[in-house]
Amino acid sequence: MRTPVPDAASDTVSDAVVDAARSGDREAMRAIYEALAPAVLGYLRAKGVADPEAVTGDVFVALLGRLDRVTGGASGLRKLTFSIAHARMVDEHRRRARTPVAISYDADQDRRTVDSAEDEATASLAAARVRGVLALLPDDQREVLTLRVVADLSIEQVADVMGRSQGAVKQLQRRAMIAVRRIIAEREVTP
């Protein structure tokens, strides 16, 4: 069966928007946030960050303070965004490993907007299924897969973010794909 695959998400942030944001245009900054925040949030969720919304906010606060360092237009902005997200994710995991803190849920303090219960349940199931497979991958393979698929970075950009060579990233990606197929096949067999 041949499944239709959507085209890779195209950048909705143009070079002109990046230039405007660098010059201090607030609307351009907001446009950058609206375009990139979902991918950052998805990346952080896929990586199991405890409070992905809060970390997403931190990522963009840091990003908007470094707009003057962005080179390469929209592509460079995307790479810098996920470089910051990657670093925040690593910090978050380290901090949690040092001081695990359990915070009880308070619905009154939850400012997140939610879809309908059905959508939420479906999305949660899908996310849980994805995270369940990702959790069985080695760290570097999981990182390559999330940066390639969720963040929609190129091989070169993933290599830059992870500090690895492009060849190493390609090999990790191939192994990850094979491992994913094996994991899914085993799950289908196992009741």
Added chain:
Amino acid sequence: MRRPHDDYPDMSRLDDFGADSVASGSAVAEDAAAVTDFLAELRSLGEGPAPAPSPELQAIFAGAQPIRPAHRGHGPLMRRVALVAAAAVAATAAAAAGHTLPEPAQRVVSDVVNTLTPFHIGNDEGLAPHPVPPVQRPGSGSDDGLGDPVGPGDGAGEPPERADQADAGAGQSGELGGSGGDRAGDGSEPGGGDNSGGDNSGGESSGGGGARSAGGGAERGSGGESAGSTGSGDNSGGSVEPASGGGERASAGGAERGD
């Protein structure tokens, strides 16, 4: 040659290019719909509306100035290195002042501190003077002879303790004193004095001990007198009791040298 949108019937033989095509969504693994579905679900994690901006972001969008991260220069690192180096130097100097370093290191550190700083570290007890080779005189038939006619006269026969009491320059003069004591002991021998005294002073590593032995040689016999007359006695006198005028002079000489 494989191109995007090619099918990969066998995922186990997937190469890097094929994996990249599948991951990017430009190709479909025909026999692995589950993988394709998984990737679509994974991709959907990054889609959807943006979360509500945090208060900090809202402030920035409203016109607040974004926080610019401070540049991390080499300043903090250099300060840390300088601090560690200063601590190491201070610890070494303190150890040298307490005479807890090994002898060679103690000597070097003392020399450096005494030369370069206004502080003084004395080479007193437990420190051996620099060994001075015995002077060979042709035809004397003995390896100790009368000693160097110039060396003993430099008044260095003063033991380190005394040199310390004299003044701040006694560290170096103490070392000289040790060697002078050696020679004084040697010098007592030709006069018929106590050979053992001379040998002790010459062979011992302790400057004070050597000086006392030389003094013993001076007291016991004519050898001591002859040693004094040759100028070697100044060391013996400087070391213990003033056995002769030469010794007193030597003592004074040592003090002066210390100055």
